[in-house]
Amino acid sequence: MSTLNPRQLEAVRHTGGPLLVLAGAGSGKTRVISRKIAHLIQSCGIAPRHLCAVTFTNKAAREMKERVAQQVRGREARGLTISTFHTLGLQILRREAAHAGLRPGFSLFDAQDAEALLKEHLQKVPRSDSSSPAIVQARISRWKNALVDPSEALGQADDDYEAVLAELYGRYERSLRAYNAVDFDDLIGLPVRLMRTEGELRDAWQERIRYLLVDEYQDTNGAQYELVRQLVGPRGALTVVGDDDQSIYAWRGARPENLERLKADYPHLTVIMLEQNYRSSGRILGLANALIGNNPHIFEKRLWSEHGPGDVPRVIPCRDEMHEAERVVAELLHRRFGDCVRFGDCAILYRGNHQARPFEKALREHNIPYFLSGGTSFFARTEVKDAMAYLRLLANPDDDAAFLRVVNTPRREIGPTTLERLADYAAGRGVGLLRASTELGLAEHLGERPRRRLGEFAAWLEGFARRAAAAPVATVRELIEAMRYADWLREQSSSPQVAERRMENVEDLLDWLGALNKGELQEKTLAEMVNHLTLMDVLERRDEEQGGDRVHLMTLHAAKGLEFPHVYLVGMEEELLPHRTAIEEDTIEEERRLAYVGITRAQRTLTLTYARRRRRYGEVVDIEPSRFLAELPSEALEWDDRREIPPEERKSRGQAHLDNLRGLLGA
Ligand SMILES: Nc1ncnc2c1ncn2[C@@H]1O[C@H](COP(=O)(O)OP(=O)(O)OP(=O)(O)O)[C@@H](O)[C@H]1O
Numbered sequence: 001m002s003t004l005n006p007r008q009l010e011a012v013r014h015t016g017g018p019l020l021v022l023a024g025a026g027s028g029k030t031r032v033i034s035r036k037i038a039h040l041i042q043s044c045g046i047a048p049r050h051l052c053a054v055t056f057t058n059k060a061a062r063e064m065k066e067r068v069a070q071q072v073r074g075r076e077a078r079g080l081t082i083s084t085f086h087t088l089g090l091q092i093l094r095r096e097a098a099h100a101g102l103r104p105g106f107s108l109f110d111a112q113d114a115e116a117l118l119k120e121h122l123q124k125v126p127r128s129d130s131s132s133p134a135i136v137q138a139r140i141s142r143w144k145n146a147l148v149d150p151s152e153a154l155g156q157a158d159d160d161y162e163a164v165l166a167e168l169y170g171r172y173e174r175s176l177r178a179y180n181a182v183d184f185d186d187l188i189g190l191p192v193r194l195m196r197t198e199g200e201l202r203d204a205w206q207e208r209i210r211y212l213l214v215d216e217y218q219d220t221n222g223a224q225y226e227l228v229r230q231l232v233g234p235r236g237a238l239t240v241v242g243d244d245d246q247s248i249y250a251w252r253g254a255r256p257e258n259l260e261r262l263k264a265d266y267p268h269l270t271v272i273m274l275e276q277n278y279r280s281s282g283r284i285l286g287l288a289n290a291l292i293g294n295n296p297h298i299f300e301k302r303l304w305s306e307h308g309p310g311d312v313p314r315v316i317p318c319r320d321e322m323h324e325a326e327r328v329v330a331e332l333l334h335r336r337f338g339d340c341v342r343f344g345d346c347a348i349l350y351r352g353n354h355q356a357r358p359f360e361k362a363l364r365e366h367n368i369p370y371f372l373s374g375g376t377s378f379f380a381r382t383e384v385k386d387a388m389a390y391l392r393l394l395a396n397p398d399d400d401a402a403f404l405r406v407v408n409t410p411r412r413e414i415g416p417t418t419l420e421r422l423a424d425y426a427a428g429r430g431v432g433l434l435r436a437s438t439e440l441g442l443a444e445h446l447g448e449r450p451r452r453r454l455g456e457f458a459a460w461l462e463g464f465a466r467r468a469a470a471a472p473v474a475t476v477r478e479l480i481e482a483m484r485y486a487d488w489l490r491e492q493s494s495s496p497q498v499a500e501r502r503m504e505n506v507e508d509l510l511d512w513l514g515a516l517n518k519g520e521l522q523e524k525t526l527a528e529m530v531n532h533l534t535l536m537d538v539l540e541r542r543d544e545e546q547g548g549d550r551v552h553l554m555t556l557h558a559a560k561g562l563e564f565p566h567v568y569l570v571g572m573e574e575e576l577l578p579h580r581t582a583i584e585e586d587t588i589e590e591e592r593r594l595a596y597v598g599i600t601r602a603q604r605t606l607t608l609t610y611a612r613r614r615r616r617y618g619e620v621v622d623i624e625p626s627r628f629l630a631e632l633p634s635e636a637l638e639w640d641d642r643r644e645i646p647p648e649e650r651k652s653r654g655q656a657h658l659d660n661l662r663g664l665l666g667a
């Protein structure tokens, strides 16, 4: 407890009623949570299994576990739950599956699976075919996050289009249930529904979770808010910490007003504000305060720091995105070999994932190790998931999620209604979908044509499965060829080059399988090889996560809650940060908060960069520096490389803005 300031200490010791810690970036909110967990176990005698802490990402959960482990010895912490909302929801659903109408072993559909399901329905519902599955899915997700069910959605629809979407929502839900599957939003929504309708079940969970702590509370959405309320109940054994200035998930239904709503829902709420920042040097903090000062505020906050002023934050203008990447890489090399800074202490943060590419290229060219968070891993690629699903199904005919993934890949004209009836029938018989496809009893539920299509598919696949037992790798190759997967990829991809690259990924997977089969694992069955590959995926990810001395690359959203000694906030440009859609939709404040999150990740140095030209949708366009640069106090920034802009270009579109900035700098 010695390293907590008096307000933090008060927050840790306050266990008598609900508590909100409302404070700016780097003020030790997350530290309060991890210390409080230790306090509740060690001083309040609450058994760890009755404690639950919720964080925003898996990475944050891992870090929190590490922080707690420093306070509480392994044995003492047994049974403690530190997880994301989704993992907590999954844990609840696993226990209460039957109450939620799910059978054990239900599948979890990721966004891709869900979109594929919607695509099928889009072809069936009149007037819906012009919508993209992603847009429909986003709408459904918003409904689910607001705890609106399909019939309510239909009731609320005020035009035809909304009504069509609500209808799609209903069909989507029925399919999910028929497949014994849930999607990500259900992980929160279904537990909430259960707690609302089944008093005993809710009481049991309230008994189980005697104290709940929530980090990054400003980004909870309606469903998550309600889950917290149900779990906590009248006892109010709750600590939440948050910062309204870091609310950056409005687009996913997060509601910073949930901070205010707490006061209404818990009249005895205590609010503690923290004002000392322990993370950043004074100049960096000054920039952050100045920037966020341009947003209106629900709660006024001031942050101060005892650290010295530190290095002056810099701005580096660059010619284009490649130049930007090279400049940053040159800086990194300089830090590494000039200042003996670890690569792992440096982070490159950007608005959108696509911005990572030039950086990856430049880092590779200079042999700088890096770790890209949130990029698409090999095993998350559609084509690799397709091939893996075929492998899984060959190895285990009962793998229903794999069956659903491949039954229409490539297209086999087997519609959602057919699949739902098949799922109903299979559930009644207690067999997997693939087996059910060839059973005679199906005739009572399905017409002749759909039954024939299903039967043909199943027989075709079973033929391969039999041969796979003796010669797994060769058989899988044959299968990929027999279904003309390469042609399907060409049909599905935006260009022949993309299709080719995707086919190469499939080839890579097959090569990998071949190597496994030849190597020490020669005797292994297909099932064992598949499990091995799945495990490799897990291992690879874990390796990435723990990964040595590497530069971090991630989006601003992914950087929330983290800190790095040296931060490069790149692409400080109009239409990038703030993002173009935010400019169009007038949601600049959220973009400003995003920039604030970026700046406040930095501990010792902060470097802002922008490109004056950038390739956008295949065209090179002139770019203006971000308005947020102009909002920063000029005396607090060092402008790099002023010669960068040749005089003849001074009349370019971005010039007015630059002149403005220069004026501020007195240059
Ligand atoms: N009382 C303290 N004494 C020394 N260091 C502290 C203290 N409180 C917090 N810190 C350190 O300050 C840094 C920021 O703390 P923490 O991550 O908990 O802040 P936060 O409020 O959760 O930030 P964010 O809003 O970005 O999530 C951490 O490195 C933490 O260890």
Ligand SMILES: [Mg+2]
Binding pocket: 029, 030, 031, 215, 561
């Ligand atoms: Mg935090």
